[in-house]
Amino acid sequence: xxxxxxxxxxxxxxxxxxxxxxxxxxxxxxxxxxxxxxxxxxxxxxxxxxxxxxxxxxxxxxxxxxxxxxxxxxxxxxxxxxxxxxxxxxxxxxxxxxxxxxxxxxxxxxxxxxxxxxxxxxxxxxxxxxxxxxxxxxxxxxxxxxxxxxxxxxxxxxxxxxxxxxxxxxxxxxxxxxxxxxxxxxxxxxxxxxxxxxxxxxxxxxxxxxxxxxxxxxxxxxxxxxxxxxxxxxxxxxxxxxxxxxxxxxxxxxxxxxxxxxxxxxxxxxxxxxxxxxxxxxxxxxxxxxxxxxxxxxxxxxxxxxxxxxxxxxxxxxxxxxxxxxxxxxxxxxxxxxxxxxxxxxxxxxxxxxxxxxxxxxxxxxxxxxxxxxxxxxxxxxxxxxxxxxxxxxxxx
Amino acid sequence: xxxxxxxxxxxxxxxxxxxxxxxxxxxxxxxxxxxxxxxxxxxxxxxxxxxxxxxxxxxxxxxxxxxxxxxxxxxxxxxxxxxxxxxxxxxxxxxxxxxxxxxxxxxxxxxxxxxxxxxxxxxxxxxxxxxxxxxxxxxxxxxxxxxxxxxxxxxxxxxxxxxxxxxxxxxxxxxxxxxxxxxxxxxxxxxxxxxxxxxxxxxxxxxxxxxxxxxxxxxxxxxxxxxxxxxxxxxxxxxxxxxxxxxxxxxxxxxxxxxxxxxxxxxxxxxxxxxxxxxxxxxxxxxxxxxxxxxxxxxxxxxxxxxxxxxxxxxxxxxxxxxxxxxxxxxxxxxxxxxxxxxxxxxxxxxxxxxxxxxxxxxxxxxxxxxxxxxxxxxxxxxxxxxxxxxxxxxxxxxxxxxxxxxxxxxxxxxxxxxxxxxxxxxxxxxxxxxxxxxxxxxxxxxxxxxxxxxxxxxxxxxx
Ligand SMILES: Cc1cc2nc3c(=O)[nH]c(=O)nc-3n(C[C@H](O)[C@H](O)[C@H](O)COP(=O)(O)OP(=O)(O)OC[C@H]3O[C@@H](n4cnc5c(N)ncnc54)[C@H](O)[C@@H]3O)c2cc1C
Ligand code: SF4
Ligand code: SF4
Numbered sequence: 001x002x003x004x005x006x007x008x009x010x011x012x013x014x015x016x017x018x019x020x021x022x023x024x025x026x027x028x029x030x031x032x033x034x035x036x037x038x039x040x041x042x043x044x045x046x047x048x049x050x051x052x053x054x055x056x057x058x059x060x061x062x063x064x065x066x067x068x069x070x071x072x073x074x075x076x077x078x079x080x081x082x083x084x085x086x087x088x089x090x091x092x093x094x095x096x097x098x099x100x101x102x103x104x105x106x107x108x109x110x111x112x113x114x115x116x117x118x119x120x121x122x123x124x125x126x127x128x129x130x131x132x133x134x135x136x137x138x139x140x141x142x143x144x145x146x147x148x149x150x151x152x153x154x155x156x157x158x159x160x161x162x163x164x165x166x167x168x169x170x171x172x173x174x175x176x177x178x179x180x181x182x183x184x185x186x187x188x189x190x191x192x193x194x195x196x197x198x199x200x201x202x203x204x205x206x207x208x209x210x211x212x213x214x215x216x217x218x219x220x221x222x223x224x225x226x227x228x229x230x231x232x233x234x235x236x237x238x239x240x241x242x243x244x245x246x247x248x249x250x251x252x253x254x255x256x257x258x259x260x261x262x263x264x265x266x267x268x269x270x271x272x273x274x275x276x277x278x279x280x281x282x283x284x285x286x287x288x289x290x291x292x293x294x295x296x297x298x299x300x301x302x303x304x305x306x307x308x309x310x311x312x313x314x315x316x317x318x319x320x321x322x323x324x325x326x327x328x329x330x331x332x333x334x335x336x337x338x339x340x341x342x343x344x345x346x347x348x349x350x351x352x353x354x355x356x357x358x359x360x361x362x363x364x365x366x367x368x369x370x371x372x373x374x375x376x377x378x379x380x381x382x383x384x385x386x387x388x389x390x391x392x393x394x395x396x397x
Numbered sequence: 398x399x400x401x402x403x404x405x406x407x408x409x410x411x412x413x414x415x416x417x418x419x420x421x422x423x424x425x426x427x428x429x430x431x432x433x434x435x436x437x438x439x440x441x442x443x444x445x446x447x448x449x450x451x452x453x454x455x456x457x458x459x460x461x462x463x464x465x466x467x468x469x470x471x472x473x474x475x476x477x478x479x480x481x482x483x484x485x486x487x488x489x490x491x492x493x494x495x496x497x498x499x500x501x502x503x504x505x506x507x508x509x510x511x512x513x514x515x516x517x518x519x520x521x522x523x524x525x526x527x528x529x530x531x532x533x534x535x536x537x538x539x540x541x542x543x544x545x546x547x548x549x550x551x552x553x554x555x556x557x558x559x560x561x562x563x564x565x566x567x568x569x570x571x572x573x574x575x576x577x578x579x580x581x582x583x584x585x586x587x588x589x590x591x592x593x594x595x596x597x598x599x600x601x602x603x604x605x606x607x608x609x610x611x612x613x614x615x616x617x618x619x620x621x622x623x624x625x626x627x628x629x630x631x632x633x634x635x636x637x638x639x640x641x642x643x644x645x646x647x648x649x650x651x652x653x654x655x656x657x658x659x660x661x662x663x664x665x666x667x668x669x670x671x672x673x674x675x676x677x678x679x680x681x682x683x684x685x686x687x688x689x690x691x692x693x694x695x696x697x698x699x700x701x702x703x704x705x706x707x708x709x710x711x712x713x714x715x716x717x718x719x720x721x722x723x724x725x726x727x728x729x730x731x732x733x734x735x736x737x738x739x740x741x742x743x744x745x746x747x748x749x750x751x752x753x754x755x756x757x758x759x760x761x762x763x764x765x766x767x768x769x770x771x772x773x774x775x776x777x778x779x780x781x782x783x784x785x786x787x788x789x790x791x792x793x794x795x796x797x798x799x800x801x802x803x804x805x806x807x808x809x810x811x812x813x814x815x816x817x818x819x820x821x822x823x824x825x826x827x828x829x830x831x832x833x834x835x836x837x838x839x840x841x842x843x844x845x846x847x848x849x850x851x852x853x854x855x856x857x858x859x860x861x
C-alpha cells in the first residue's frame with residue numbers, strides 16, 4: 001500500500017463526480033473541496049505531478065476523510081480512493097515531526113502491544129489522557145479476553161470447530177458481544193477457539209498513515225490464525241473483517257511468503273452473521289423481541305446484494321419486526337477516532353442518521369461496528385444500540 | 398485571500414466563499430477533465446435568489462466572469478471556468494417548493510438533485526420522466542441548462558418538454574419569471590425555452606416549474622441478444638416503424654455488456670455481438686401487448702435470444718447497471734470520450750456502419766452504447782493509452798463522426814450540450830446565420846459577456 005502502487009489506479013477516476021452521492025464529509029460540508037474526487041485530484045497534483053506543495057490546507061483536506069470507503073465501494077471506475085488517501089497520509093507523516101507524531105506514536109504503541117494497552121486502559125481511558133476529548137468510549141474493567149477460556153467446548157453434539165478473532169472494540173468496550181457469540185456457537189454444537197495472542201487488526205494505525213505498523217500487526221494475526229486447526233475463522237466486527245479480507249494482501253509485497261497464508265486464511269474467514277445464517281437455516285421459534293432497525297456499518301459491503309443479512313438472520317431467530325430506515329447505509333459519522341478531532345463534521349453527518357432512526361419508530365438499533373454503536377448511542381442516549389449477535393443471544397438463550 | 402474573495406465576503410458570509418487554491422481547484426472541471434481545467438478565482442455557495450442577484454451585480458460592475466454550476470457532472474465542459482472568475486455552486490438551493498397535484502406540476506429550486514425529486518414524486522404516484530444516467534448527483538438546474546435526456550427520451554422526450562416555467566437571475570442581477578404552471582402558452586416569445594438549454598450563458602436559473610405525469614402502473618424489461626450491430630440496428634428501426642413505443646430502447650455492444658455484467662445476476666450471456674435493452678411501460682394490457690409485439694419483431698429478424706423480465710427489483714438491476722456504463726468503461730480503457738450525436742431514427746443502421754468504418758480508418762476503438770430509440774447513439778472513443786498521437790486520432794474520429802451525423806441530417810448534441818467540447822462544430826450544424834442570431838441574443842441579454850464566457854461557440858473564431 002505505497003502511494004507509488006497507485007500510479008495507474010488514481011488515473012482511473014473518470015471525474016464523473018458520482019461520489020457526491022455517497023461521500024459523507026462532502027454531504028455534511030456541501031462543497032466539492034471535501035469530496036473524494038477532489039482528494040484524488042489534489043493527491044495527484046501534490047505527489048504525482050508535483051505541481052502543488054503539500055500545504056497545510058492540503059493536509060487538512062486529506063486528513064478530513066473518514067476512510068469510510070463509501071466512495072471506493074460506490075465508484076464504478078473502481079478507484080480505491082480510501083487506500084490512495086491512506087498512502088498519501090503515509091507520505092505526509094514521513095515529512096512530519098513534532099507533537100502530532102508523538103501522539104500518534106503512543107496510540108500505535110497502545111494498539112500494538114496488548115499488555116501495554118490493557119495497563120493503560122485499566123489506568124483510565126488513554127484517549128482522554130491524550131487529550132482526545134471527554135466523549136471517548138468508556139472501557140470495560142474486565143476485557144473480553146479475561147472473561148473467556150482459550151477453548152469453549154460445544155454444549156451440544158459437536159458439529160465443528162471454529163476460531164473467533166475478537167476485535168479491540170469487543171475486547172475493551174463491548175465484551176458482551178463476544179460472550180454472546182461464543183455462547184450461541186457452543187450451544188449450537190461448535191467448539192470455539194479464542195486465540196489470545198492475536199492483536200489489533202491495525203485499522204486505527206493505518207488510518208493515521210502508519211502502514212508499516214499496521215502490516216506488522218497484521219502479520220502477527222495472520223501467523224497466529226493460520227496455525228489454528230479449525231473449519232472457519234469468525235469475526236463479528238465489520239472493520240476487522242475488511243482489514244483481513246480486503247486490505248491485508250495489500251499491506252505486503254506481492255512476493256512476501258505471507259501472501260500464501262493470507263489467501264488460505266481468507267478462504268476460512270467468515271462474518272459472524274454470515275456463519276449464523278448457515279447455522280440457522282430455518283425459522284426457529286425464538287422469543288418475542290422489541291422491534292429493530294438496522295444501521296449498516298460503512299466497512300461492510302454496504303451496497304452489495306447481501307447487505308441486509310442481519311435482517312435476514314434476526315428475522316429467522318426472533319419474533320420481532322424490522323423497521324427499515326430510509327437509507328440504512330448512511331454513515332454515522334464516527335470513523336474510528338475521527339469524531340474526536342472533527343466534532344462538528346461528525347455531528348453533522350450523524351444528525352440525518354439519527355433522524356432516520358427516529359422516523360423508523362424502532363425500539364432498538366442494531367449494528368455490527370463497535371464504534372458506530374458507541375457513537376450512535378452517544379447521539380441518542382435513550383435508545384438501545386446493540387450488536388445483532390447480542391440481540392439474538394438475548395432472545396435465544 | 399484574493400481581492401475577489403474579500404469582496405464576496407462582504408456580500409455573503411465567509412462560510413459561503415472559497416478562494417484558497419487547494420479549495421477552488423475542486424471546481425476546475427466537470428466530467429470532461431480532458432477538455433479543459435481552469436481554477437476559478439472564487440467559489441460561492443448562495444442560499445437564495447437574492448444572494449445570487451447580489452453576486453451577479455457585483456460581478457457585472459467589475460466585469461468578472463460568472464459560471465453557474467450544478468453537480469459538475471456535465472459532459473461538455475459547460476461549467477469549466479475557462480476565464481476564471483466566480484463559480485456559483487447551486488447545490489445549497491435545493492428545496493422542493495411545491496408539488497401541485499391538481500395541476501400536475503412541481504415547483505423546485507434548481508440545485509435540487511434529480512434523483513431526490515424523482516423519488517419524491519414517485520412516492521406520490523407521479524412521474525417525472527427525464528432520466529439522465531447521472532440522476533443521483535445531477536441537478537435540475539444542470540438538466541434544464543443542458544436539456545438533459547436519457548434512455549426514456551424515445552417515448553417521453555427530454556427535459557425541455559417538462560419545463561413550463563423558470564426563475565432566472567439575469568446578467569445584470571434582475572430576476573425574471575417566464576412561463577408558469579399552465580400546459581400551454583401562446584403569448585410572446587418563448588423565453589422559458591430560450592433559457593432552457595442555454596448552458597449558463599444567459600443567466601442563472603434558480604427555479605423550475607416542471608410538468609409531471611401519472612406514474613405508469615406496469616412495466617417490463619426486455620433484453621435481446623443480436624447476432625451483430627447491424628442486426629440490432631435493423632431491429633430498432635423496425636420496432637419504431639411498426640409503431641411500438643418502448644419507454645426505453647438502449648443499444649449495447651458486447652464490450653458494454655461485459656462491463657455491466659458485474660452488476661447482474663444472472664449475467665447476460667455473451668452469445669451475440671450486440672444487445673438491446675428495452676423497457677415497456679403503461680397499463681398491464683398495454684405492456685403485455687407491446688412486449689409481445691417487440692418479441693415478434695425480434696424473432697422475425699432473427700435475434701439470438703429474448704429475455705423478458707417482470708420482477709420489479711430485477712428490472713431495476715438492469716437499469717442501474719446500464720447507468721454505470723460510462724464510469725465502468727474507464728476500468729477497461731485509459732480514457733473514454735462519450736459523444737452524443739443524434740440522427741433521425743431510420744438512419745441508425747447507416748450510422749452504426751459509419752462508426753465502424755471510422756474506427757477502422759482512423760485506427761481507434763469506437764464503442765456504441767446509446768439511446769438508440771431516440772437516435773442518440775453515444776459513440777464512445779475508447780483510448781487504451783493517453784498520448785498526443787491517440788488524442789489526435791480521437792479528435793479526428795470526433796470530427797468524422799460529426800460530419801457523418803450531419804450528412805445523415807442529425808444534430809451534434811442530443812443531450813449533453815455544446816460547452817467547450819463541441820464549440821468548434823456549432824456552425825457546421827446551424828450555419829453562420831443561425832449562429833449570428835444566437836450571438837446577437839447573447840449580446841442583448843449579456844452585453845458585458847460575463848455569463849459563462851467561452852462556451853457554445855469559439856471566441857473570436859479562435860480557441861475557446
Ligand atoms: C456517467 C455520466 C452519465 C451521464 N449520462 C447522461 C445522460 O444519460 N443524459 C444526459 O443528458 N446527460 C448525461 N450526463 C451529463 C450530465 O450529467 C448532464 O448534462 C446533467 O444535466 C448535468 O447536470 P449538472 O447538475 O451536473 O450540471 P453541471 O455539469 O454543473 O453544468 C452543466 C451546464 O449547465 C450549466 N448550469 C448548471 N446549473 C445551472 C443553473 N442553475 N443555471 C444556469 N446554468 C446552469 C452550467 O454552467 C453548465 O454549462 C452524464 C454524465 C456522466 C458523468
Ligand atoms: S472517485 Fe469514482 S465516483 Fe468519484 S469522480 Fe472518480 S470515478 Fe467518479
Ligand atoms: S472514504 Fe468516505 S469520507 Fe473519505 S473520501 Fe471516501 S466517501 Fe469521502
